[in-house]
Amino acid sequence: MDYKVFISYSWNNLDHRTLIEEAIKNIPDLLVEVDDEIVDYGDEHLWVKIRNKLGSSDLVVALLSEESISSSAVIDELARANDRGINILPVISIGLNSTDPRIPYYLRQTKYIEFDSSSAGEFTKTIKEAVLNKMSSGSNRSTKAFSALRNSIVESTRTPVSDMILSEVIDQTRLEANEINRGHYEINLGTEYDFLKRAKPLFGTANSIYATTVSSVSSFWTDTENKLPAIEYLVAQKGKVIRIFVFDKPESLVRYREILDANYEQYGDSGAVFITSREFYLNNIVGYFCANDESKQKLLGVDFGVLNYEKETKLFAWLRGQYLGFKDAEAMHPEYQVASDSFEILLNQMKDSCTEGFNEQYGIIRWSGCKSDDSEFMMFCIDSLFSEILGEISHVVLFKDENNKLSSTIARVKHNISLLTEQCGNAQLDFSCNDVWFGENILVDQRDKIYGGRLIHNHDYKYMLYMRLPTLKDLESWYQLENHSELRKLLYCKLVDSVSELYDEMDDMLNSGDAKKIEKKEEIEKTYSIIEEKVQSKLTRMDYQHSENSASLVQMPAYPFLNDYRKSKELQESV
Numbered sequence: 001m002d003y004k005v006f007i008s009y010s011w012n013n014l015d016h017r018t019l020i021e022e023a024i025k026n027i028p029d030l031l032v033e034v035d036d037e038i039v040d041y042g043d044e045h046l047w048v049k050i051r052n053k054l055g056s057s058d059l060v061v062a063l064l065s066e067e068s069i070s071s072s073a074v075i076d077e078l079a080r081a082n083d084r085g086i087n088i089l090p091v092i093s094i095g096l097n098s099t100d101p102r103i104p105y106y107l108r109q110t111k112y113i114e115f116d117s118s119s120a121g122e123f124t125k126t127i128k129e130a131v132l133n134k135m136s137s138g139s140n141r142s143t144k145a146f147s148a149l150r151n152s153i154v155e156s157t158r159t160p161v162s163d164m165i166l167s168e169v170i171d172q173t174r175l176e177a178n179e180i181n182r183g184h185y186e187i188n189l190g191t192e193y194d195f196l197k198r199a200k201p202l203f204g205t206a207n208s209i210y211a212t213t214v215s216s217v218s219s220f221w222t223d224t225e226n227k228l229p230a231i232e233y234l235v236a237q238k239g240k241v242i243r244i245f246v247f248d249k250p251e252s253l254v255r256y257r258e259i260l261d262a263n264y265e266q267y268g269d270s271g272a273v274f275i276t277s278r279e280f281y282l283n284n285i286v287g288y289f290c291a292n293d294e295s296k297q298k299l300l301g302v303d304f305g306v307l308n309y310e311k312e313t314k315l316f317a318w319l320r321g322q323y324l325g326f327k328d329a330e331a332m333h334p335e336y337q338v339a340s341d342s343f344e345i346l347l348n349q350m351k352d353s354c355t356e357g358f359n360e361q362y363g364i365i366r367w368s369g370c371k372s373d374d375s376e377f378m379m380f381c382i383d384s385l386f387s388e389i390l391g392e393i394s395h396v397v398l399f400k401d402e403n404n405k406l407s408s409t410i411a412r413v414k415h416n417i418s419l420l421t422e423q424c425g426n427a428q429l430d431f432s433c434n435d436v437w438f439g440e441n442i443l444v445d446q447r448d449k450i451y452g453g454r455l456i457h458n459h460d461y462k463y464m465l466y467m468r469l470p471t472l473k474d475l476e477s478w479y480q481l482e483n484h485s486e487l488r489k490l491l492y493c494k495l496v497d498s499v500s501e502l503y504d505e506m507d508d509m510l511n512s513g514d515a516k517k518i519e520k521k522e523e524i525e526k527t528y529s530i531i532e533e534k535v536q537s538k539l540t541r542m543d544y545q546h547s548e549n550s551a552s553l554v555q556m557p558a559y560p561f562l563n564d565y566r567k568s569k570e571l572q573e574s575v
Contacts (some may be wrong), residue, residue: 007032054080196232196233232568250548295335304336502530
């Protein structure tokens with residue numbers, strides 16, 4: 001890309017401009033921008049052209065003379081260059097004092113080149129060297145970027161909310177720039193950190209907030225790396241706040257209890273904190289403000305809020321994965337279809353009618369008072385919101401491979417399983433998976449630390465598939481996937497040769513037409529049972545579920561948040 005040099009001068013000094021142009025025009029990768037087509041500065045169309053040339057330049061050579069510093073056009077060009085962070089190289093004619101008050105203030109302390117027509121050869125060499133030095137330094141790139149940012153902000157129309165968010169973003173950029181300039185650069189690139197820096201002014205400037213927090217989405221609340229930004233985000237919310245916390249499992253509720261206490265303290269009597277489970281949220285609450293079935297499901301994976309500001313401004317804000325957004329609340333979000341007014345009315349009704357205990361209509365409990373140390377209340381919440389306190393599922397399959405029949409197939413199986421689990425939760429794969437792992441048995445020779453005896457390892461099974469799934473429903477969905485059935489067929493045929501013929505028989509029956517398929521249903525199932533019996537000596541399949549009760553769950557430690565919140569708020573109030 002060419003390095004562009006714009007020459008700013010008075011037409012009375014055309015011969016001087018020509019000398020500068022001749023001196024630098026043959027420098028490789030350099031393009032000299034001049035205004036030869038400009039005849040009349042009163043021609044607005046041509047003046048726009050010259051401004052565009054100026055704005056795209058990397059360097060402005062300013063030929064300063066009695067004529068040019070008296071020219072409003074030249075002074076305007078230099079002012080624009082300075083505003084945009086473009087490097088300016090002053091060339092001052094003999095007889096003009098560099099401290100002349102007519103020279104723009106930003107050029108008076110700048111190193112300049114003196115122009116003397118009587119020594120054109122020396123001047124040509126000097127100007128060429130100066131331009132080459134500017135080209136090699138590249139020092140104005142960051143300055144131009146910041147100037148462009150400044151101009152875009154100055155020229156934009158902003159609301160108080162967007163102004164606050166811009167301030168946070170720019171301040172963070174300033175801190176990051178200081179780190180780079182010091183030569184010791186380290187920056188937090190976490191999604192949670194970026195969200196909190198932007199969400200703080202967005203929520204902190206609102207007069208009232210009506211919001212949901214889905215524990216599986218808002219991971220920043222329990223992220224130790226971002227505890228302080230999370231506290232600052234909470235403390236910034238000084239208006240009326242009503243928030244529903246949605247938990248997918250009782251363990252999350254127990255872990256959040258100090259966070260719930262802090263939210264309760266922050267919102268005070270004007271606001272409210274409610275808790276519910278994923279099932280009650282979907283079945284008892286979402287329908288009040290969302291009529292679209294597809295959008296209802298999507299709301300299980302997004303936090304959102306309706307925020308009211310001064311001058312009747314109302315925004316709809318959302319957090320989904322790595323994306324934070326906000327828009328005018330008057331029109332529904334096309335994906336989430338939340339009726340903002342209905343949501344606001346619903347939460348106000350909850351605040352007025354749900355005072356204590358479990359509300360069966362909405363499936364919610366009001367978090368009233370600091371309850372993090374109240375084990376009895378926590379057990380009541382768990383028993384009320386979660387019908388079955390069952391933990392996650394462990395799915396384990398062990399494979400034998402005496403003759404290395406599976407070695408050529410394992411890589412394909414691992415790849416396909418990874419693809420399936422990566423698509424968890426989308427419309428085609430309605431199941432969730434917390435973790436998946438595929439490993440090969442290794443030889444280990446170890447002894448008991450105290451008694452010295454050799455430990456015996458089982459090496460009958462060469463491979464193991466291990467999966468962790470949130471619920472029994474997810475395990476059932478995993479078994480019912482057609483792609484899973486195809487993987488099973490692939491492995492079975494490799495493990496036992498005779499199985500391939502049985503699969504062919506079943507495929508023939510399945511492809512014989514609907515009537516025949518129904519007629520052959522029992523025979524197909526019997527054939528499949530034979531396949532399972534044949535492969536049982538080659539694999540072992542096991543499924544386990546972690547079970548809990550509310551009494552044991554409340555013994556789990558809470559995420560430490562409340563004391564840090566109180567200290568931070570006390571410090572803020574004392575300033």
